[in-house]
Amino acid sequence: xxxxxxxxxxxxxxxxxxxxxxxxxxxxxxxxxxxxxxxxxxxxxxxxxxxxxxxxxxxxxxxxxxxxxxxxxxxxxxxxxxxxxxxxxxxxxxxxxxxxxxxxxxxxxxxxxxxxxxxxxxxxxxxxxxxxxxxxxxxxxxxxxxxxxxxxxxxxxxxxxxxxxxxxxxxxxxxxxxxxxxxxxxxxxxxxxxxxxxxxxxxxxxxxxxxxxxxxxxxxxxxxxxxxxxxxxxxxxxxxxxxxxx
Ligand SMILES: [Zn+2]
Numbered sequence: 682x683x684x685x686x687x688x689x690x691x692x693x694x695x696x697x698x699x700x701x702x703x704x705x706x707x708x709x710x711x712x713x714x715x716x717x718x719x720x721x722x723x724x725x726x727x728x729x730x731x732x733x734x735x736x737x738x739x740x741x742x743x744x745x746x747x748x749x750x751x752x753x754x755x756x757x758x759x760x761x762x763x764x765x766x767x768x769x770x771x772x773x774x775x776x777x778x779x780x781x782x783x784x785x786x787x788x789x790x791x792x793x794x795x796x797x798x799x800x801x802x803x804x805x806x807x808x809x810x811x812x813x814x815x816x817x818x819x820x821x822x823x824x825x826x827x828x829x830x831x832x833x834x835x836x837x838x839x840x841x842x843x844x845x846x847x848x849x850x851x852x853x854x855x856x857x858x859x860x861x862x863x864x865x866x867x868x869x870x871x872x873x874x875x876x877x878x879x880x881x882x883x884x885x886x887x888x889x890x891x892x893x894x895x896x897x898x899x900x901x902x903x904x905x906x907x908x909x910x911x912x913x914x915x916x917x918x919x920x921x922x923x924x925x926x927x
Contacts, residue, residue, distance in 0.1 A: 799894030829883020
């Protein structure tokens, strides 16, 4: 074997070692990166987010537990992972807004091709007290892209969502448009009737009102928006005609 053939073989061998090393390092790095990514979305919750025709709003990371951040939600949705807290079973069949009155029913058609997911109660002026209709644990008290300042109360798999609270301007945005006057914090156990905040028009709201929404969550973490007049919340022993209250 002459010298030049030997040289070529050495060069080919060196290239081979380099290629092998490149792939080994790539696999190692890929493994490290994969471990840093958020875990897979809980299958049932993901199916709900993808599948429900009633989901409205837009994806905003504060509405999701950490594992959901970065996921693109088809059609837009807001979602709070249920925590299955069981608090006192108190309930009040009464308009949750001080001096409030019905302004929109559950299921009303809305521009954009969806149906209203809750019941709206108007408020003659801003900053009227909002009372929790159901006792339980506060699992969210903060800003939501679609609902503005929002409180979520949970009890035994039911979620009561109270949105558009004071204060700030209306508009769908991930950035708060004003200071919140919410009076509860996540983890608080409250009774029905407790004041959680005041009326406003934050989020997707064209006037001062409360958006009151109910979801029932199953053991797999799948929550379905419900007609509030058709469900039994914790402590509730007969149906409440939310749209007939005065
Ligand atoms: Zn509403």
